[in-house]
Amino acid sequence: MRLSHFRELMEGEFGAVRAGSLSRDHVFAELDGQTVEQAVESGVDLRRIWRAVCEAYEVPPARR
Numbered sequence: 001m002r003l004s005h006f007r008e009l010m011e012g013e014f015g016a017v018r019a020g021s022l023s024r025d026h027v028f029a030e031l032d033g034q035t036v037e038q039a040v041e042s043g044v045d046l047r048r049i050w051r052a053v054c055e056a057y058e059v060p061p062a063r064r
Contacts, residue, residue, distance in 0.1 A: 001046040009050060010036075013059055028052045 010019035023036035030052035031039040039049050054064045 001050070003040065003046065006040075006046045006050060010053070013063060014057075022053070022057075026056070028056060030055065 007019075010023065013019070014022060025035065027033055027035055028039070031044060031049060034042065034044070036049055036053065040046070050064070053059070
């Protein structure tokens with residue numbers, strides 16, 4: 001997955017403002033205590049990040 005596609009998924013699911021806030025502020029245990037932005041910068045696979053976000057926010061399987 002490319003970063004641009006990941007960002008599109010985030011904005012499509014949460015809206016631009018909330019996606020940005022969620023990416024900067026929410027710490028995910030599934031990402032070793034990192035935010036989305038920290039995980040991206042540390043090289044965590046974007047699919048893993050997307051799955052963690054989907055699990056935490058109960059995104060329906062059809063939109064994952």
